[in-house]
Amino acid sequence: MTITHAPNITHAATSTCTTNDTHTTTIPAYDGTPIGPRRRVRGARLDDRFNVLGAAAAGIAVAVLLFGWITPLSGGVGWALVAYLAFLGFYALLVSFTSDAQEVKDRVMAVLLSSAGVVLFGALVFVVAFTLIRGQEALPHLNFFIQSMELAGPLDGLDLGGIVHAILGTLMQISMALAVTIPLGITTALFLNEVGGRFARFVRTISDAMTALPSIVAGLFVYSAIIVLITHQRSGFAAAMAITVMMLPIVIRASDIVIRLVAGNLREAAYALGSTRWATIWYVVLPTARPGLATAVILGTARGIGETSPVLLTSGVTAVTNLNPFAGPMISLPLQVFDFVKSPEPTMIARGFGTAAILILLVLTLFALARLIGGTGPGQLSRRRRLRVDAASERDLQRMSVRGDLGPGITGTNSMLRPTSSPTDLTTKETSS
Amino acid sequence: MSFSTLFDAPAIEPPTVDPANPDSSPRRLLTARPSVSDSVFRSVAFFAGCITVAIMLAVGVFLALRASEALGVAGFSFLVEQDWSPESQKFGIASVLFGTITIAVIAMCVAVPLALGTALLISEVAQGRMRSTLVTLVDLMAAVPSVVFGLWGVFFLQANVIPVATWISSYFGWIPLFRVADASGQALTEASAFTSSAFIAGIVVGLMVVPTQTSVMREAFSQAPIGEREAAFALGSTRWGMIRAVVLPFGRGGIIGGTMLGLGRALGETIAVYMIISPIFTINWEVLKTGTNSVSALIALRYGESSSFGLSALMAAGLVLFLITLVINFTASSIVARSRSGAESD
Numbered sequence: 001m002t003i004t005h006a007p008n009i010t011h012a013a014t015s016t017c018t019t020n021d022t023h024t025t026t027i028p029a030y031d032g033t034p035i036g037p038r039r040r041v042r043g044a045r046l047d048d049r050f051n052v053l054g055a056a057a058a059g060i061a062v063a064v065l066l067f068g069w070i071t072p073l074s075g076g077v078g079w080a081l082v083a084y085l086a087f088l089g090f091y092a093l094l095v096s097f098t099s100d101a102q103e104v105k106d107r108v109m110a111v112l113l114s115s116a117g118v119v120l121f122g123a124l125v126f127v128v129a130f131t132l133i134r135g136q137e138a139l140p141h142l143n144f145f146i147q148s149m150e151l152a153g154p155l156d157g158l159d160l161g162g163i164v165h166a167i168l169g170t171l172m173q174i175s176m177a178l179a180v181t182i183p184l185g186i187t188t189a190l191f192l193n194e195v196g197g198r199f200a201r202f203v204r205t206i207s208d209a210m211t212a213l214p215s216i217v218a219g220l221f222v223y224s225a226i227i228v229l230i231t232h233q234r235s236g237f238a239a240a241m242a243i244t245v246m247m248l249p250i251v252i253r254a255s256d257i258v259i260r261l262v263a264g265n266l267r268e269a270a271y272a273l274g275s276t277r278w279a280t281i282w283y284v285v286l287p288t289a290r291p292g293l294a295t296a297v298i299l300g301t302a303r304g305i306g307e308t309s310p311v312l313l314t315s316g317v318t319a320v321t322n323l324n325p326f327a328g329p330m331i332s333l334p335l336q337v338f339d340f341v342k343s344p345e346p347t348m349i350a351r352g353f354g355t356a357a358i359l360i361l362l363v364l365t366l367f368a369l370a371r372l373i374g375g376t377g378p379g380q381l382s383r384r385r386r387l388r389v390d391a392a393s394e395r396d397l398q399r400m401s402v403r404g405d406l407g408p409g410i411t412g413t414n415s416m417l418r419p420t421s422s423p424t425d426l427t428t429k430e431t432s433s
Numbered sequence: 434m435s436f437s438t439l440f441d442a443p444a445i446e447p448p449t450v451d452p453a454n455p456d457s458s459p460r461r462l463l464t465a466r467p468s469v470s471d472s473v474f475r476s477v478a479f480f481a482g483c484i485t486v487a488i489m490l491a492v493g494v495f496l497a498l499r500a501s502e503a504l505g506v507a508g509f510s511f512l513v514e515q516d517w518s519p520e521s522q523k524f525g526i527a528s529v530l531f532g533t534i535t536i537a538v539i540a541m542c543v544a545v546p547l548a549l550g551t552a553l554l555i556s557e558v559a560q561g562r563m564r565s566t567l568v569t570l571v572d573l574m575a576a577v578p579s580v581v582f583g584l585w586g587v588f589f590l591q592a593n594v595i596p597v598a599t600w601i602s603s604y605f606g607w608i609p610l611f612r613v614a615d616a617s618g619q620a621l622t623e624a625s626a627f628t629s630s631a632f633i634a635g636i637v638v639g640l641m642v643v644p645t646q647t648s649v650m651r652e653a654f655s656q657a658p659i660g661e662r663e664a665a666f667a668l669g670s671t672r673w674g675m676i677r678a679v680v681l682p683f684g685r686g687g688i689i690g691g692t693m694l695g696l697g698r699a700l701g702e703t704i705a706v707y708m709i710i711s712p713i714f715t716i717n718w719e720v721l722k723t724g725t726n727s728v729s730a731l732i733a734l735r736y737g738e739s740s741s742f743g744l745s746a747l748m749a750a751g752l753v754l755f756l757i758t759l760v761i762n763f764t765a766s767s768i769v770a771r772s773r774s775g776a777e778s779d
Contacts, residue, residue, distance in 0.1 A: 076593060077593050077594060077596065077597050078596055078597055078600060081597075102670075102671050102674060103671055105671070105673055105674075106671035106672055106673040106674065109673040109676075110558060110672070110673070112550060113550045113551075113553050113554045113557075113558055114554060114558065115550070116546065116547050116549070116550020116551050116554060117550065117551045117554040117555075117559075117567065119547060120547050120550075120551050120571075120574075120643055120647075121567070121570055123640055124570060124573070124574045124577070126585075127577065127581060127582060127585045127640075128577065128581075130585055130588075130589055131581055131584060131585065134588070183481075184481055184484060184485060185485075187477065187478055187481035188478075188481045188482050188484075188485045190478050190481075191478035191479060191481055191482040192482070194478070195475060195478050195479065195482075199479075199482065200482065202486070203482045203485060203486050206485070206486050206489045206490065207485060207489060208762070208763075208766065209489070209759055209762070209763070210489045210492070211762065212697055212701075212755070212758040212759045212761070212762035212763075213492065213701075213755060213758075214700070214701030214702075214703070214728075214729055214751070214754055214755060214758060215701065215703060216701070216703040216729040216732050216733055216751070217492075217496070217701075217729075217732070217751040217752075217754065217755050218492070219732075220732055220736060220747060220748065220751050221492050221495060221496060223736060224495075224499060224744050224748065225491075225495055228741075228744065245488065245492060248485065248488065249489075252485065276467075276468045276470055276471050277467070277471045277474065277475075278468075278470040278471050278473070278474040279470070281474065299572075299576065302576040303576065305578070306576070306577070306578025306579065306580070306581075307578075307579075308578070308579060308580045308703070308704040309579075309703035309704050309707075309729065309733060312703075312704070312733055313732075313733070313736050334578055334580045334704075337580050337581075337584065338580055338583075338704065338708070341584060341587070341588075341708070349588075352584070353584065356578075356580065356581050356584055359578055359580070359581065360577065360578070360581055363576050363577065363578060364573075366576075367572075367573055367576050371569065
């Protein structure tokens with residue numbers, strides 16, 4: 001490493017000794033200093049890349065050879081497995097030409113780790129893409145989105161019938177579930193963090209335990225507690241209750257973590273300004289945790305929308321649009337998928353894939369939304385919000401200086417302390433400075 | 434809510450000091466009376482906590498009460514009986530529990546290497562944008578609905594994995610676990626003997642639990658102390674050497690805990706398993722062969738036709754499943770928590 005910034009003090013000292021007595025600090029000229037080429041400490045060398053490429057070619061060749069001649073293997077999965085194993089062997093061999101055993105191990109493990117990642121994400125992309133591609137058959141038909149299956153029989157073509165009843169059912173069920181989950185979940189999370197005590201620890205233990213509840217058991221509970229004992233019929237309301245039982249622990253847990261992450265000095269600053277506990281929560285804790293809370297709720301929603309098994313027992317299957325959540329069966333998207341693909345008819349299976357594609361797109365949208373909102377941590381602001389906060393503090397400064405000019409009698413503690421805009425300014429100034 | 438509440442904290446009266454005798458001044462009261470908004474908040478939050486606990490306890494207590502009827506009839510045979518016919522008082526979860534555990538174990542065989550590799554890839558190999566992209570993808574994978582995984586398993590994986598299963602059974606059929614034979618012991622080779630097996634269901638469930646495991650493991654790995662990492666590099670170790678000497682030992686709690694959390698989810702998975710398997714009520718050791726079962730699939734299969742007593746029997750099965758996942762989850766989270774508190778070193 002070359003030192004380009006020579007310490008100014010020593011430079012000035014030497015210059016005072018040799019030349020005249022001016023006590024000035026001079027910056028050394030950069031012009032004469034040679035700057036060497038920047039060394040890259042990361043990244044693969046050329047022979048590393050050729051090792052990978054060569055081993056891959058050899059592996060594929062061996063697999064082709066084996067499948068053509070020797071073993072009775074067939075099928076793409078087997079071929080890929082053999083090619084991969086051969087690739088690993090050849091790669092280890094190639095690396096061992098130039099390196100010792102430790103480095104061979106290191107390289108082979110790096111390849112193994114990377115391939116675990118590739119397999120996982122390949123599978124994920126493939127699962128999603130498979131559904132979307134198979135769903136293409138049904139998606140171009142407009143009636144798929146605006147009709148229900150009321151008039152469409154199993155033998156009808158794709159230009160008749162649709163899933164609007166399932167879309168509406170999903171929306172109604174998840175809204176009802178959210179109407180219970182959001183207030184209850186966030187208030188419970190606040191109780192765990194801001195009130196505390198022995199009972200709060202008990203609540204936390206119980207809600208942690210409930211994250212272990214298998215979703216089908218939640219459905220069975222609602223089925224036998226609400227449907228069998230009280231309503232005697234499956235309904236959207238019962239399905240929403242089953243989804244609530246599933247989502248509540250997830251939302252509580254995620255919000256609990258997010259609220260716990262709110263920096264303690266923000267709370268202390270609020271208390272030091274004399275605010276009450278509730279004012280601290282309303283004006284400091286909740287605004288700071290807002291992106292995280294939104295993420296928690298949205299991710300919980302994505303999970304809740306995709307749940308099939310609790311709905312399977314509670315909502316009932318229907319082909320007609322039902323907007324009354326308290327009477328009659330009300331189907332939802334995942335259950336509709338499940339119901340479609342049970343049929344052997346190709347058109348029904350195509351409808352099933354189309355429904356699944358819509359479900360996936362819905363979940364992806366929710367997920368992207370969660371990333372968009374929750375991508376920034378507490379205290380990190382987007383450019384626009386920072387500009388707004390800066391403008392607010394500029395106004396504060398002006399106001400304070402104007403009042404300060406009027407004389408000491410007016411600048412009491414009250415006018416100094418009273419914030420003009422929302423107290424997020426308090427929090428953001430604190431973290432951004 | 435106006436801002437004035439910020440300042441309506443109770444006024445503390447200044448202590449009156451008797452100038453003649455300063456020691457006799459009354460003690461300053463340091464406790465404050467909570468403001469109205471505080472006490473309202475406190476009681477609302479307490480109430481919310483109570484409702485949450487009430488809901489959760491209601492599930493548990495209701496399950497236990499309803500299950501006790503069937504458990505009382507079946508007694509100990511509930512755990513060893515394979516058949517499921519509550520109408521004739523002959524029912525037990527031996528076969529379904531065995532199937533559940535088989536599927537979960539196969540899922541672990543698929544998921545743990547994948548999760549471990551991906552977690553190490555994210556925490557040790559990938560840099561910068563690559564890393565954050567991978568983390569997002571893992572989170573996204575956790576949000577993909579299980580019915581979609583089920584579709585993929587039925588309509589794609591099944592056809593493509595059967596040749597592999599055939600190959601395993603024809604070359605490793607001498608291991609009883611991989612044998613596929615009919616009742617007379619004759620080895621089967623046709624594809625229809627390999628469909629809807631625990632093997633296929635296990636692969637799909639394995640893919641579904643990888644994200645849970647990966648995120649727990651990744652978090653544990655990223656907490657391995659930087660000092661020990663640099664020390665390992667300074668002693669001349671390669672990256673893999675450093676991972677083996679530092680990251681894996683420090684992350685052991687995360688590995689075990691993450692694996693168990695995934696196991697808990699795998700045991701409770703319903704819809705993907707239900708779509709793939711063909712249910713049977715005998716213990717099937719041949720994991721590649723058609724036919725297996727799981728507790729959750731049993732519930733999904735039988736809830737509709739059940740009488741009141743049959744429902745109670747299903748409750749008992751659900752209760753056993755819940756207790757198993759509960760024990761696994763609590764063990765896992767205590768292992769993760771302990772490894773987190775002890776792993777720090779400066």
